[in-house]
Amino acid sequence: MLAFGFSSGLPYALLIGTLNAWLGEVGVKLATIGVLSWIGLSYSFKFLWSPLVDRLPLPGLERLGRRKSWILLCQVVMVLGFAGLAVTDPATAIGTFALFAFLAALASATQDVAVDAWRIDVADETTPVELLSAIYQFGYRIASIVGGALALVLAARMSWSSVYLVMGAVIVVIALITLRAPDTPRPESAKLHQQLAEPGALSPAARTTALAVVGLAWAWAIGTIATFMVGMLAPASPDAPLPSVADFTKHYGPWIILATVGVPLVTAALTNWMRAHGKVVLTAPDEHHSAGRTVANHLYVALVSPLAELSARLGWGVLIVIGMILSYTLCYNIWSSFAFPFYLDFLKYSKDEVAFASKVFGIFMTMLGISLGGFLFARAGRMPTILIGAVLPILGNFVYADLAEGAPHIDAVGSLIGLKALFGVFGFDERMIRLLLAISFENVSTGVAGAAFVAYLSGIVSKSYTAVQYALLSSLTFLIGSLGRGIAGEAFDSYGYATVFRWTAAAGLVAVVFVLLEWMRVSREVRRSA
Known part of the structure; x- marks a missing residue:
């Protein structure tokens, strides 16, 4: 392991x-x-x-x-x-x-x-x-x-x-x-997806239609992204202007989110409605078996069933849950890929300095953040910890904006609470101390957020669909952040690091709003159960 x-x-x-x-x-x-x-x-x-x-x-x-x-x-x-x-x-x-x-x-x-x-x-x-x-x-x-x-x-x-x-x-x-x-040995194929063949389940034709709709939406989204990447990285001629990442994200980004999240959600809701009202469902066990049917069942369980179960269990609350999942890691996922160019090319730290600060010291700070997240879960509770995990990375982005502008506030706070003196004991100069302080706050923040979010996702998934539902929901976590990296790179070139760090901090407020809405939904469910 x-x-x-x-x-x-x-x-x-x-x-x-x-x-x-x-x-x-x-x-x-x-x-x-x-x-x-x-x-x-x-x-x-x-x-x-x-x-x-x-x-x-x-x-x-x-x-x-x-x-x-x-x-x-x-x-x-x-x-x-x-x-x-x-x-x-x-x-x-x-x-x-x-x-x-x-x-x-x-x-x-x-x-x-x-x-x-x-x-x-x-x-x-x-x-x-x-x-x-x-x-x-x-x-x-x-x-x-x-x-x-x-x-x-x-x-x-x-x-x-x-x-x-x-x-x-x-x-x-x-x-x-x-x-x-x-x-471990491979299980018998005949035991797979028996519930899809039981009376009351959607008919194979209805499942195939739902799968086709969701599959085409995903295929279009992936094809659109791949086509743009090819055009950006391998232009038709050396003199041809590169396509604009900002324009692509502005014009196609919302449609990609709609295709990969909206269409599957609507399709899942429709399959739930048809099963609930007895439309196009099996009235007797389906005894037909074939390789094509098995493949279709696998894809249906991966693409449609997880969201169908989630929307059936949560109702309209699924929109809040999906919104929270899409936005929770947004403010630090967008720019995380640019950390090394920021440290090395913009701030002019050496590779050895960045290696120690980011990937040795920073890893321990992340582990500290994860431990702190677990402690907060035990002491403060689930939703307060999730809210703290949404707020801290926003503050971390402002810390990085300050670092990009010469770190005047980092210097002041570090001196006030004695961290500059503590790091100085170990022989770090003032410039290195700034980097260590910024990475400390950022990695502890994202460690808390990561621990909170993994615990939240683990609690929201159904035990009937643990593997595929967790895989789907955790995948959605990176969707908007990954798309946003393209426009973030262009924005860094155009507006500078400090400005973009503040923009991404503002994007983190979306996650805070969804966490508060989810807190209200969970509290209402608890009162209703009581």
């Missing part, structure tokens, strides 16, 4: 954060970096192919195990992706570079699906899932240090290409551990 946690965390650190330090160093524009960060949407969309990972035996690899075979395949593809990045110059071939990055991100997201399933499958009384989950997080955090801090330290002493080759070699070592891992 430790190795699998490491294998999940390393590519995410290398592709979503460290890669941007490489791009910034070779002079790639922030707007282009923002668009390239859309490879992170692979993690947002991974639930789409999770049924495939769950059920499809891999020819030639299946004998290794139902989960191990997919994990090993993804690790091989990640190694090839890192090798492709190593032999490609992003300054002259950004399109090819983006293709290798997307390939590695796709393999990483798919590996996460298999690793999450493996963790649940192999858990037993000796190694319960809670223990495995804690060890997974430990491995993931170690990988964040290796893929962030160690990668930057190495990049200060060798080429970026060599760094990614070294990281590919680390994945090869993890693949050897994968071969020794245990696995």
Whole structure:
């Protein structure tokens, strides 16, 4: 589990954060970096192919195990992706570079699906899932240090290409551990989705129609994003002007959200209405079985059933829940991909300084924030902690805006509460102390927010759809933030860091409003139950 946690965390650190330090160093524009960060949407969309990972035996690899075979395949593809990045110059071939990055991100997201399933499958009384989950997080955090801090330290002493080759070699070592891992047998296909064949369930034709509507909406959204990325990263001619990320987000962003959230929600509500009113439902058990039916059932359970169950259970309250999920991490997810260009290129810190501050010291601050979030849950309660987790990152954005403008307020507060003197004891100069103080507040804030949000999502999902519903809802968490990175990169180029940090702080107020609405909804439910 430790190795699998490491294998999940390393590519995410290398592709979503460290890669941007490489791009910034070779002079790639922030707007282009923002668009390239859309490879992170692979993690947002991974639930789409999770049924495939769950059920499809891999020819030639299946004998290794139902989960191990997919994990090993993804690790091989990640190694090839890192090798492709190593032999490609992003300054002259950004399109090819983006293709290798997307390939590695796709393999990483798919590996996460298999690793999450493996963790649940192999858990037993000796190694319960809670223990495995804690060890997974430990491995993931170690990988964040290796893929962030160690990668930057190495990049200060060798080429970026060599760094990614070294990281590919680390994945090869993890693949050897994968071969020794245990696995569980594949269940019989006949036992799958029996409830879809029972009387009262929607007919196969109705399910196919609902699936087609949702599938087409998702396909259009993904195709639209992919087409724009290709146009941005590989223009038709060198002299052609690059398309505007701001215009794309303004004109297509709302439609993409509608296609990926609105259409599935409306479709789920309609399927609930038809079942409740006995429209186009089965009147007798459906005995028909086929490969096509099995695939359709898997996709239906991944795309339609989770939201159908959620909307049936919460009613109109599902709109508040989805709004909160979409906006909760917005104010720090939008700009997180630009942290390294901000530290290295704008503030002119060295790679060694950023490696220590962001990926060693910062990881411990994040763990402190997670611990604080758990403490607040026990002491203050669920909704107060979630509200605190929504407010703190907003303040963190103002801290970063102050850092971008020379840190006058950070200096004043640090001196007032004695932190400057404390850091000075360890030999840090005033400039480094500013960075450490900013990262301290930001990482503790996002640690609290992350702990609060994971606990909230874990509590809102149905135990009947735990895996697919959690995968879907957690994927939606990154949707708007990932789309917003494109416009954020262009805005950083146009308006500067401090201004954009304040804008993203204002965006965090949306999450606060939804948290307050959810608090009111939960309180009303408690009173009604009483």
